[in-house]
Amino acid sequence: MLPVLAVHGGAGHVPKERAEISCAGVRDAARAGYAILRAGGSAMDAVVEAVTVLENNPAYNAGRGSVLTRHGHVEMDAIVMDGRTLASGAVSAVKGIANPVQLARLVMEKTSHLCLTAEGASEFARAMGIQEVPEESLITDYARMRWRKNLQPDANPVECQMGKMGTVGAVAVDSEGNIACATSTGGMLNKMEGRVGDTPCIGCGGYADNKVGAVSPTGHGEAIMKVTLARLILFYMEQGKSAQEAADMGLAYMKERVEGLGGVVVVDPQGVWAARFNSLQMAWAAAQNDQLHYGLYAGEDFSQPIEQPEQNSQ
Amino acid sequence: MLPVLAVHGGAGHVPKERAEISCAGVRDAARAGYAILRAGGSAMDAVVEAVTVLENNPAYNAGRGSVLTRHGHVEMDAIVMDGRTLASGAVSAVKGIANPVQLARLVMEKTSHLCLTAEGASEFARAMGIQEVPEESLITDYARMRWRKNLQPDANPVECQMGKMGTVGAVAVDSEGNIACATSTGGMLNKMEGRVGDTPCIGCGGYADNKVGAVSPTGHGEAIMKVTLARLILFYMEQGKSAQEAADMGLAYMKERVEGLGGVVVVDPQGVWAARFNSLQMAWAAAQNDQLHYGLYAGEDFSQPIEQPEQNSQ
Numbered sequence: 001m002l003p004v005l006a007v008h009g010g011a012g013h014v015p016k017e018r019a020e021i022s023c024a025g026v027r028d029a030a031r032a033g034y035a036i037l038r039a040g041g042s043a044m045d046a047v048v049e050a051v052t053v054l055e056n057n058p059a060y061n062a063g064r065g066s067v068l069t070r071h072g073h074v075e076m077d078a079i080v081m082d083g084r085t086l087a088s089g090a091v092s093a094v095k096g097i098a099n100p101v102q103l104a105r106l107v108m109e110k111t112s113h114l115c116l117t118a119e120g121a122s123e124f125a126r127a128m129g130i131q132e133v134p135e136e137s138l139i140t141d142y143a144r145m146r147w148r149k150n151l152q153p154d155a156n157p158v159e160c161q162m163g164k165m166g167t168v169g170a171v172a173v174d175s176e177g178n179i180a181c182a183t184s185t186g187g188m189l190n191k192m193e194g195r196v197g198d199t200p201c202i203g204c205g206g207y208a209d210n211k212v213g214a215v216s217p218t219g220h221g222e223a224i225m226k227v228t229l230a231r232l233i234l235f236y237m238e239q240g241k242s243a244q245e246a247a248d249m250g251l252a253y254m255k256e257r258v259e260g261l262g263g264v265v266v267v268d269p270q271g272v273w274a275a276r277f278n279s280l281q282m283a284w285a286a287a288q289n290d291q292l293h294y295g296l297y298a299g300e301d302f303s304q305p306i307e308q309p310e311q312n313s314q
Numbered sequence: 315m316l317p318v319l320a321v322h323g324g325a326g327h328v329p330k331e332r333a334e335i336s337c338a339g340v341r342d343a344a345r346a347g348y349a350i351l352r353a354g355g356s357a358m359d360a361v362v363e364a365v366t367v368l369e370n371n372p373a374y375n376a377g378r379g380s381v382l383t384r385h386g387h388v389e390m391d392a393i394v395m396d397g398r399t400l401a402s403g404a405v406s407a408v409k410g411i412a413n414p415v416q417l418a419r420l421v422m423e424k425t426s427h428l429c430l431t432a433e434g435a436s437e438f439a440r441a442m443g444i445q446e447v448p449e450e451s452l453i454t455d456y457a458r459m460r461w462r463k464n465l466q467p468d469a470n471p472v473e474c475q476m477g478k479m480g481t482v483g484a485v486a487v488d489s490e491g492n493i494a495c496a497t498s499t500g501g502m503l504n505k506m507e508g509r510v511g512d513t514p515c516i517g518c519g520g521y522a523d524n525k526v527g528a529v530s531p532t533g534h535g536e537a538i539m540k541v542t543l544a545r546l547i548l549f550y551m552e553q554g555k556s557a558q559e560a561a562d563m564g565l566a567y568m569k570e571r572v573e574g575l576g577g578v579v580v581v582d583p584q585g586v587w588a589a590r591f592n593s594l595q596m597a598w599a600a601a602q603n604d605q606l607h608y609g610l611y612a613g614e615d616f617s618q619p620i621e622q623p624e625q626n627s628q
Contacts, residue, residue: 075434085572086540086541086571086572087540088539088540090510092406092431092510093431093432093434111506111509112536113502113505113506113509113510113511113536114510114511114535114536114539114540115509115510115511115515115539116506116508116509116510117406117407117431117432117508117509117510118407118431118432118433118434118508119432119433119507119508120389120407120432120506120507120508120509121508123506123507123508124506124508188427191427192425192427192430192434192437192438193433193434193437194430194431194432194433194434194435194437194438195425195427195429195430195431195434196404196406196427196428196429196430196431196514197427197428197429200510201429201515201516201517201518202515202518202539202540202542203515203517203518203542203545204515204516204517207542221428222426222427222428225402225428225429225516226400226401226402226428226516227400228516228517228521228542228545231517231542231545231546232545235549257400258399258400
């Protein structure tokens, strides 16, 4: 059944005019990641490639297209985790980086640490020869419009966030049975400067263990943190639940205990995958056996041969 | 059996000349936290008070006495968690704050976020009226000596760190059965600027849930993160293990899976407590039924009436 890769483009409500773009983007990312697996590449290479494609796509709240902080800046979080060794790398509140997921991978591979934050992460990026990009290049007109709207006295950024979470993530199992995950986000709309959400927090915004599986969550970051959602779902799987059952149990627990909504993509070591959410929508896609599966609303599972060219892709 | 409070002053190896100071400090902190519980105060008030006492004590790697970064600065991490609601607050890589644990509590109580990092955390502190302190006031001669030593080409900061972890933490159950935890640290010796360890990462550096218990870990931060140690131990307790069994299982798993050593203080909802470690030493103290328990080496559990005045306290 191996290899397999599943991606999400964020849980929440996708406005109608953006639904098709959002679905096309996750299919693109799944194709890109799966191509690596198909060629014998590693799960880590595949999830980083898939998330890089989504960071580069301005339709998502990660990399270019990130939401803005209260003061109008882009501060991004990302994580990767390697299920072979439990090695992980993350960056939080990093500025001026086109692909935070790639910087997170460098933290894992080139330092003895698991997470670098803010200016320290930028300093490391410079030492690694990663060119900083102008903040303007990461900001879309749509992000700026929503930021302005949420500066109004009667604005409700948390409510508005439900309109477009847009965190992106991927999980994969490669042909050798190695498992990895990656997640990347611009965070919460109009967040305070320095706010760190679930994404760079291991066990919350992602977890991967070759013995159990991998999870990449999206949704209300603070709720995901309170229940350590990724690790929680894997604990259910350790207790014998399927990827889908465990995902549903974890999301139900988060809703009941802390009133949080969200979604996840999950894989297990056999290559069984699940894309589950209790928000209104979650753009997701999964690639396996040369078939591409995808959906946006609950219950949807469309499929097509993976080679089929994308009509609505950007 | 309620109330109860248990504290630690870091796992690792305490040099002989610092052993008595280290033990006296955790007894002081346990007394201070327990006095709050004894007077009907909340578990949250008690753990914050205990950790504040330890941050103010230069014998520990938290607040004053923190280790230095590679460039010679103090960057601190802290977390608190309230087991009633799973509310939590944390700060990471924060500078010039005398009591990061109190700032973490303000993040929990005064923002919609769970974690603020670096300059964003400082901005929030200023908005809260918390006066920044000069960095020099946080740096001890001992910290500077160890920093210099670890700048040598043949230095091994990770090895040296085992000589004095010194992260501090507390867990408590109050007379109403509410559970809380708090952890604070200066992090890893000669760490990279911006390095974030386990402490501010929910589920790693602390977790509290009224239904299960609370854990505050100390030890090799990156290893604690890879196994999400606090949450892992609470999962074992959910599966019916005692606080002590669960702590030992969690620590054994961390050693076996990622070769990490450390220690924890744990409480369960009935007020059963445990202080366990697989490092050479961990300074710990616990207060319950007007008795003070404490120890430094494995197997030690000294006790005395809680009123007994401290002879070696600073």
